[in-house]
Amino acid sequence: MPEIGDQLRETRMRNRIDITEVESATKIRAKYLRALENEEWDLLPGTTFVKTFLRTYADYLGLDARVLVEQYRQRYERPPTGQELTPFGTNLGGRRARARRPIVAPWMVVALGAVLLVGALFALGTLTGESDDPGEEAVATATPAPDDAGTAGGEADEDPPARRRRRTSRIASVQIRATGPVSVCLEDARGQPVIRNETLDAGDRSRTFRSRRFLASFGTGAAVMRVNGKSHDVSDDAPVGYEIRRGRAPRRLDEGRRPTCAG
16 A cells, blocks of 8 residues: 555645645645655654644545545554553562552541542532523533632622622633634643544534633634634644633643643
8 A cells, every 4th residue: 555645745746736735725834744745743743633634635635534544543653552560469589478458448438439429519519601602501611719808899798699790700701613624622721621632624613611711722723713702713823722711812822831632
């Protein structure tokens, strides 16, 4: 079977397509397109972006993207490997292994269960939110931190509806709308992925999410961020990341701060 890069390059040249035309149509930078054709995988941001760019490039050339991505997985992706660890209690060096006592006592199990139950009830009582669009569900909702008791006009002097409105005003709502193939990672204020490296196609849109803050990463520039009712285009200089908060435009992140949704 021909190499992945050779198939891409030969198909492009056979159709007399310049690399700049591919860059304009796919929103993938030319240096990454050349890296795909030369199979220089180390020059690409990561395996997730390699597969996203490869799928987008193959679709543009009319090749079978699924075959090329599967070919990449089989040839170049390293399967997770686990180290074999010597089990506790193994007889080492001919010495007799000592019997180990149970580490966790029964009362500790009961106490841990009670703590987990209280935490679950608290989470159910605090994680709430409604979607901006009908039928959509707010997935990520962060609980705002209480103000200090000594602030002027503190929560103690507010009625419950006023306190609820003040807390709600701190929450940012975000929806991602794709204008072309794009890989998206979106994490809420707790660092939990709400969109875990999903590839959206043109016309797709995510649910509306709510949190105090979001970190977003995009594999291409083919997306629009809808933040509290305002649209913000993703930069064509992708891959790119943003910090999203209420009351301000999305702020671009340095490469080291972009979320990966790997957790």
